Structures are given as C-alpha cells and as structure tokens.
Amino acid sequence: MKLVKTTEAVGQVLCHDITQIIPGVKKDAVFRKGHIITEEDIPVLLSVGKDMIYIWENDETMLHENDAAEILYRMTAGENMHPSEVKEGKIEVIADSDGLLKVDRERLKKVNSFGELMIAARHGNTVVKKGDKLAGTRIIPLVIKKEKMEKASEICSDVPILKILPFTMKKAAVITTGNEVFYGRIKDGFTPVIEKKINEFGVEMVFHETFNDDDKKITKGCLDAVNTGVDIIFCTGGMSVDPDDKTPLAIKNTGADIISYGSPVLPGAMFLLSYYKKDDRIIPICGLPGCAMYNKRTIFDLVLPRLLANDMITSDELALLGEGGFCLNCDVCTFPNCGFGKGW
Template identity: 65%
Template structure:
C-alpha cells in the first residue's frame, strides 16, 4: 500500500476503515476497507480529518479482495442458489428453492486448508428452504496472490462445492403389517405418523395395504403397490428380530437385496433400506420402519426421507457414517434440524 493525498485518491482502493466520530451521535466506519474512492467522497474524507490516505497499490500477480471473492464465489456456487453482493471480500450464497444441500466435502476441506481464504457453510445432506443462507465466503487479506486463487480453482475443477438437489414429485405406497392391526385388535396409529412425515415433502399417498404377519401377504402387497406406480414403498411393523416379524424377509423377496438392515442411529437402529430395480425404470426405495418412528419425534426416517425424495441412492456407507451424531437427545423442546442429530462424520 502507499500513502497519498486525499484529493488525489479518486479511483483508489482504501486499505483501512475510515471512522467518523460525532459525540453522542455516532462512532462508525464512514468508509470500509476496500472502498473505491469517488469524487463525492473527498469532502467527507476531509471532514473527518483525513488529509492523507493509505490506498492499495496494484501489484503484478496480486488481486484485490473483492476480485478474489468473485473467484471464490465461482468455485462455490452450484445449481439453485444465488450470491449476495460482494462486500469487503465477503460473499454469501442463498437458496433459490426448497431441496437438499449437497456439499463436496473434500473440496471444501482442501480450499479451507489453503489459507487466506475461508468458506463456512451449514450442514450438507439436510433440507434447506428458499431464502436460506447456505454458506459464507471470505477473502481474509485485502490483497491475495493470483496463484493462491488459482490453487483454489484447481482444487474444485470439475464442479462447484455446493449444490441444491430439488425435491421430486413422489408417490408412496404404505404397507402396514401386524396381525393385531389386520384383525382390528388395536387401532393403526403408525400410518397417520407416516402420512404426516410424507406430507412434509409433498409426497402423494399412492396406496395403503394392511397385512397380517404372513410374509407372502406382505410381499404381494408390496408388489401390488409397485404395479400401481408407487415410486417409494414404506413398510411399518414386523421389523424386530422376533421370529414372527417377517417384514424384512418379504422385502428381500421383492427386491432381491437389502442395502442395510440396521443403522447406527437412535431412534432407528432396526431401520431397513432396499431398492427395487427394473430395467429401464427408476430405482425405487423400499423402506422398513421400526416402531420408534411411530412414537419418537425425530428418527432415522427424518434423516433419510429428504435425501430419498430428491432421488439420492443411499448406500450402506451413507448410513454407517451417521453413527457420529446419530444419537437423538430427546430434548424437551425439539429444534431439529437445528441441532446435532444426524450431523456426524464426514463422507
């Protein structure tokens, strides 16, 4: 930076804040670091006692913080989001739609490891709403080397760090199992809970079958709902390890494979995930929900449902990484998703 007369500063970039103090009225920066001085600014600067100013002296191979911030925005901003205006090397990203935030975590870590630039975001793999703040970026020094920003671009080559996956219109089939419900010995209190959860993501109910504990009956019910065009199947009941709990067997008969029977999440340890695959058609998730989904405020179902609704194909590894953060603390006042539940190990 260099020191010049204030009258000669038009077009130059300030290297420091200019503070105005009026007793009993204000004490604040009238101009911020990084401000480009205009002709109209000169009388104001002189009025606060600034006869001389430290301004940025452009150097070969160096970028002003705002120019570098624009590069940082380019490597961060993916689909369905927009940036705020740049200010003092800072830009924020704002969601344009409801959906699930996806983060290239390794890219994020590597960029933050470069130094002099930073990116802070909300947790990925969780729902966001239109207007939500997704991430904040900052170039820390007033000037930064072009080489450093090129390193950031190299790290993120091939795609942005952040993207939002939009929800897809889904039609779910519900299979309620259990002889006690089928023979009307008890009231079905599970299905209303599932309907409420599905409604959070505007998922249409495409059919509802009630079965006893006969695995063939359960299998037939699943196949019937698939034939009716359901692109998600949710099975409730019969998910424990008791000998007469046959829902997992029926699901396996339909899908041929189970991605995971069990997940490191409480509530939700007995959760089952499978996929029905038919050549030329979209993969259909088939879920087995344990009883805890019926009586616990938030469970494994709340962690996986949004991701399935945007069309993600979850793997066993995706579920395994939920262990850290997978313990719901059953707080007296539930603040999910603004809590630690489900926000665990990186992937």
C-alpha cells in the same frame, strides 16, 4: 496496496471497506472500497481506530478481496443459487429453490487448506428452502496473489462445491403390518405419521394396504405397489427380532437389494433400507421401526429427504451416522437446528 498515515491520505483511493461498530445500533461499512478520501473523512476514520490506512496501488499480480470473493463464489455455487452483494470482501451463496443440499466435502477441505482464503458452508444432506443462505466466501487478507486464486480455482474447475437436488419423488406406498392392526385390536397410528411427513415434501400416499404377520402377503403387497408405479415404499411394523416380526424377511423376498438392516441411530436402530430395481426404475423399500411412530425425530427424518431427492444411500454412509446419531430427546425439539444426524 500501500499503508499510509490517515492524516496524509486525502485524495487517495480506499482499497477496502471500513467498518464502523456502534454497539446496539449498527455494524456496517462507513466507507466502501473505491472511496476517494476527503478532508472531512479523516476525523471519522480516526474515530474508528484507523491511524494508518491502506490505499490502492495498481499491482497486476494481486487481486483485491472483493474480486477474489467473486472467484470463490463461482467455485462454490451450483445451479439454482445466486450471490449476495459483495460486502467487506464477503459474498454469501443463496438458494433459488427448495431441495437437498449436497456439499463436496473433499473439495471444500482442499480449498480451505490452501491458506488465505475460506469457504464456510452449511451441513450437507440437509433440507434447504428458497432464500436460505448456504455458504459464505472471502479471502483473509485484503489482497491475494492472482496465481494462488488460479490454483485454488483448478480444484473446482469441473464442478462446484455445492448443489441442490430437487425432491423428485411424488408417489408413495405404505404397507402396514401386524396382527394387532390387521384384526382391529388397535388403531393404526403409524400411517398418519408417515403421510404427514411425506406431505411436507409434496409426496402423496397413493397406495396403502394392511396385512397380518404373513411374510408372503407383505412381499406380494410390496410388489403390487411397485406395479402401480409408486416411487417409494414404506413398510411399518414387524421390524424387531421377535419370531412373529416378518417384515425384514418379506422385504428381502421381494428381490430388493438390502443396503442395511440396522443403523447406528437412536431412535431408529431397527431401520431397514433396500432398493428394488424394475426396468429403469429404482424404488426404495424401507422398513420403519416403531420408534418412527411415537418419537419426534428418528432415523426416518434423516433418510427421508435423501430418499425423496433420489439421492442413493450406501451402507458406508449409514455407518457414518454413528457420530451424531444419538438423539437427546430434548424437551423442546429444535431439529434440524441441532447435532442429530449431522455425521454424514
């Protein structure tokens, strides 16, 4: 790459895209990489502020920004993704399927710490749809040393930074608890909320039972649901510390591994997550606090995509939700396009 006066560049090969900005009209490349500069191009180049311009000189030790972006794309994209057209040295990663986006944050940090190159991605653990943009890649200068790109590539030699997990769970059970519902004193307003939210992920409620505040009956209901072959179980009600709230005890008595009873999320502090193991199956059993019934967004909305993608959640990960786990209950809810739940 060589810097020359624009007025002396006729016949030379342009080594990068030249962007023209017309406010309110367009921002696009007026000339593309590889364009051979003509006499008629000189006034246009000068009009976009290019008194000096880079022309291409062959150097086997260097990579052009477009070629480097291709390498960064391969480091970033996993299965069920495709690249955009290379434009001004940038490639975007686009989803080919719905699912849960996972980001390898450590590898992403290492790549972006190299200098002279970058990968910008969406938050991990978020729901993406086919056609969504997931990330963008480019180098900062116009050219970069091949050796540097080769070293950066080693970070992602075995696995890319991004992957999409499909939503694999299809059959759910809901165990409704509470004397007030069981004896018909109030209408069950919880189950319809759960059913609506899981239906958005293609999950069907195939098992539903209602019990009074009897922990033995609730335990048996959970185990009956497991034996019908459901993929996931949601228990509603009875999640506080009141003496007659027996759902946490009932879930524990199923023999499930309790991951956490309580989460640093508001709304959702009384959430319980456990995993029940039967043969080669692992069935999440969740205790949902009452806030999931009447608040727009809660801990339920944060964990649901991960559970339905069969993405195991640890207690350490739940602890990370303390940062970003405070919902502002905005008058107009924009979730997931907000900070709620972006801490893990």
